[in-house]
Amino acid sequence: MKEIRGNVIVGQSGGPTAVINSSLVGVYKTAKDRGAKIVYGMLHGIQGLLENRVVDLSEHIKSDLDIELLKRTPSSYLGSCRYKLPEIHEDQEIYRKIFKILEDMEIEYFFYIGGNDSMDTIKKLSDYSILNGSRIRFMGVPKTIDNDLAATDHTPGYGSAAKYIGSITKEVIRDGLVYDQQNVTLIEIMGRNAGWLTGAAALAKCEDCEGPDMIFLPEIAFDIEEFMKKVAELHKRKKSVVAAISEGIRVEDGRYVCELTDNVDYVDAFGHRQLTGAARYLAGRIARETGCKTRAIEFSSLQRCASHMVSRVDITEAYQVGGAAVKAAFEGETGKMVILKRISDDPYICVTDIYDVHKIANIEKKVPREWINEAGDYVTEEFISYIRPLIQAELTPIMADGLPRHLYCKDHTK
């Protein structure tokens, strides 16, 4: 007979991924299976919690089909936030408020699915909980397409984003071969400071595709003149040149390439330029300076929401980290994040473990220098061997009337 547990609450925070809802299902189902009375969901994370915006997840997930749909639903089902808690000594009021809300709901276990910033939230809440003798347990569930979380081999969400990037890079490369004339395609990929996603473009290199010709990660300073020379060199032996670049590439003096433009069209509400446009800028320069046909393709938000093309390994692991967080919390853990530990590359074997969230929060894991080639214009075999297992196999969308079907949350869309 399963033990009766107290209530559980789960939230999603930070940027979404294509499989973040698989972790939500992992938390929900494991908690329910292990005796949780009510599993609440915060709408828009901690920010929504502070406004008492919570739902009973069993009113949302009513069947096995709902579970399958939710796993395949892109973007944070419950909504997300970018809300940073103050340090405990700075403002205890907000902590008192959060704990009052949680206690009123008889919450015993708190799960937060997110990245660096979200782990900061778990760290602070679990610290406060221990300092104040609360019995509520706080566990982090990792997710981010950026793959920049410390301690874990990789993050759920990354494998699917990598699979998507690899797949469409292949398609775009083929598309560049159509006409019998010189051309340059610049693919702009997400990742402000870490090149994990951009490096995934190398996956396109396989038996039936030459792959991109160059890959530039934000970890290495970008030399525009050198780049122009390389394009000219490549054009001596092939017509269609494809370069994958991170949105976050910077020149030697630290300026983002996308900031070099005089284009002031596209600024955000605060007059800040958005971190896009590096590919467009370089495409413009090549066209003007060499007369070559160019195009800039931004993979844009699809990298984090293309649930129609997910990795089965990834979506399964996303579920598992959710389940493992529940298991650990129910066993008494708090202030930890679930991590993935790779036991073997081939055959790929990966297990979950837990890790002190203090050693994870606010740390950004970059691509090691030795996984980038010496010239700084491609990734190494080690990098590719690292990603390859993470993109394996598929979880087909459930199609209805010609389109992928999702589970629709009306509550947070108003």
Place this chain on the structure above:
Amino acid sequence: MKEIRGNVIVGQSGGPTAVINSSLVGVYKTAKDRGAKIVYGMLHGIQGLLENRVVDLSEHIKSDLDIELLKRTPSSYLGSCRYKLPEIHEDQEIYRKIFKILEDMEIEYFFYIGGNDSMDTIKKLSDYSILNGSRIRFMGVPKTIDNDLAATDHTPGYGSAAKYIGSITKEVIRDGLVYDQQNVTLIEIMGRNAGWLTGAAALAKCEDCEGPDMIFLPEIAFDIEEFMKKVAELHKRKKSVVAAISEGIRVEDGRYVCELTDNVDYVDAFGHRQLTGAARYLAGRIARETGCKTRAIEFSSLQRCASHMVSRVDITEAYQVGGAAVKAAFEGETGKMVILKRISDDPYICVTDIYDVHKIANIEKKVPREWINEAGDYVTEEFISYIRPLIQAELTPIMADGLPRHLYCKDHTK
């Protein structure tokens, strides 16, 4: 016993689609099955033919698996061109050259897979053939994501592009709901003069998705002030506003919206601005004038090469029009294009027929005014009923090591 036929040649021309190679397979396989001796492929269409760049397709397609891979291979397998033949009375030399090449190869049947411009090629070659007593027969096989060919109910390539646009529009809409703050997403979709592709964004509106809030086709003059007002109105009742716009929208005086920008970063080799940037321009205006968070997403070339998400109806019809062209040519037809005739919407029944290419070449079919609502900011139910059958069912990619596998043509990539 099957009749022995002469040689066949097939080429691909104009912009690619995700299913254009299914038509190539349709021509190849039907011609072979019906007794063609050799089926040649022109590399880069008529332009390659003029340089004697041809391949024997049986050296490329060696197995049933190759056929399945080729069907799923995006972008023109043989390469394409944008080559317009002169009028026959202007320059007979080039025609003599083409026919000399064809006769040397003992070609009896010539198939060209393409859009408006390609049908112009078929028209001129068949005219010349008849005028000069050649027995070579010329048939057009329709393709274009733009769906702007006359006489045919729709064009192969359109259904898959529409399915892709509908699917990722759903994903992008969900992605816009993540944060609890006002935002505007502008989706830029291909189609310079005809709004068939942009209208397909309406498919996203279904049980589990509200769909885009506004859709602007190039058929209707775009009023920027009016648009800004509508965004403000929508924001009174919802946080996340999504508008799908054609890359080709123009203001009342005829200027493209993407030309209104002072951004001169991104010009092509001839100093011409490329026809992209309308979404970016509008996103910038909204951000500056209202302070609202905005983003611009260009669906870009993926619309024509996303073979990982094709419509089974479309890819099957693409094959059928190829086969029907061969059948008709073998029966003696020339100077015709295969068309699709819709017999019924529900159940969807569609058959092939042939049509005089003179009445198709160089004509651009636009979205009828009555399929756009009165305000000019959405498509009607009729439009959606028209597309819906074309996006049905899937043809799953053949996956190898985590990525879609294609058939790779080394010959034209140098």
